[in-house]
Amino acid sequence: MSPLPPFGRLLIANRGEIAIRIIRACRELGISPIAVHSDADGDALHVRAADQSERIGPAAAAESYLSIEAVIDAARRGGVEAVHPGYGFLSENPAFARAVEDAGLVFVGPSAAVLEALGNKLAARRSAAEAGVPIVPGTTVALGDDPGPVEAIGFPVMLKAAAGGGGRGMRRVDAAKELRPAMDAARREALAAFGDGTIYVERMIAPARHVEVQLLGDRHGSLAVLGERDCSVQRRHQKLVEESPSPAVSPTLRTALFESARRVAATVDFHNAATVEFLIDADGNHYFLEMNTRLQVEHGVTELVTGLDIVAWQIRVAAGEALTADVLEASSRGHAIEFRLYAENPYDDFRPTAGRVTAWRMPDGPGV
Known part of the structure; x- marks a missing residue:
């Protein structure tokens, strides 16, 4: 690791769990984390955990966390050098990435051109097919x-x-x-x-497994393939369970998936973190679905089996660092599973319901 922090100050253009996760990575890298908040989040945990927080607007997300102008203004006031978008909100918005770059700041993620090229699912399907990757x-x-x-x-x-x-x-x-x-x-x-x-x-491919491959690339042409995650258990198109490695992926299929993921990434000038998603049919054939050009909610599953801090590496790559041998040669050890928790009433068509949490123990430690 470089003896100097990748950046002096970094703005986190998000809230909640992912903001806390990025703050922890900043602390470990010696970076001063700067948060943002709407009027609804002035006393939120991520605000208290940061060194400083800038107000970006009223409670409505459209007027705060989704306001490019408000976030860029906050970055200027905070005196930051880089902006991490987290996931959701503006994380895959090419206009936001370009606005960050135009402000003379570093966007922690793929470039605006890559977000534009792969953000449109139809364009991504065409690019994958032209690269020789099977598509649905x-x-x-x-x-x-x-x-x-x-x-x-x-x-x-x-x-x-x-x-x-x-x-x-x-x-x-x-x-x-x-x-x-x-x-x-x-x-x-x-x-x-x-x-x-x-x-x-x-x-419609059914029955099918939904498997995503985690990628991490630097600005020097190196690309690390950090294993796969199985997210086949879903409800209402939302992932309920993520696990790595996938119990349905053989060594031969894993090799094919990784090669297809590399080919998709090679269709653009890719750097930073992304996932390439595939469907696998009953005969073991795989088909490209899409490429998510951002940090995924489920990145922690991959971190647990590889021992790597993907968020920290996002920041280091954005600062121009090259991926090291331990990243490029990383392999999975053990097994990790992540579950999505819901507060719903199963006797009322699974409607969201309020209640009291009586016991809760949060995981903690380096990289969490």
Whole structure:
């Protein structure tokens, strides 16, 4: 590790768990962490844990955490050299990455050009196919009103938003009679969530495993493949369980997945952290789904089995450091599992419900 901190001061353009995680990485690297907060978060834990916190607006996220101008102004007031977006909010917004760069600051993540190239799922599908990576059968252009392309693929199919993920703008269609209302609903939801109603279609692969490969690249052309995570257990398109290594991936399949992930990354000038997601069918064939050009919520699973601090390496890479041999040659040891916890009432259609937590022990320690 460099004897000097990668940066003197770093702004964390986020809140909650990921802000705390980045603050801890900053502490270990000798960086002064600067937080941001809305009016609703003035006394939040991440605010108290940082060296300084800048107000960025009222409680509504659209007027605070999603306001590029407010975050850039906070960065200037905080006297920072770099900005870490965390995940969610502005983390995959190319306009934000470009605004950070235009302000003379370092964006801790892939460049704006990479975010633009891979943020659009259709463009990413085309790039992957051109790189020789198998993609889920479906369209590589926007789906219009003509049902012909969908019917040619064959039901069941999945309608998906080109501009985003997280299950928004996604619809399963099992028969032709369901297609038109599903297309209209998917477009409306995609437009509301991402400002872009473009959708495309993929064949439904079932049964299938959902496996993602963790990548970490530097600005010197080196790329580390840090194993895979299995996120097949999902509900409402949200991941419930993440584990590494995947119990369904053989050594041969793992080699193929890693090679496909490298090929996808090679389609752009990639550096920093990202994951490449794949579906694996019952016959062991794998298909590219998308590349998430940001830190994933589940990055801690990979950190546990590799012993690496991915967040710290994001910051070090952004400062221009080269990946070391222990990162490039990292291998998985042991097994790690992460669960998503819900507060819902199973007797009322799983509606969110309030309650009191009577016992809770937080994990702690280096890299957590």
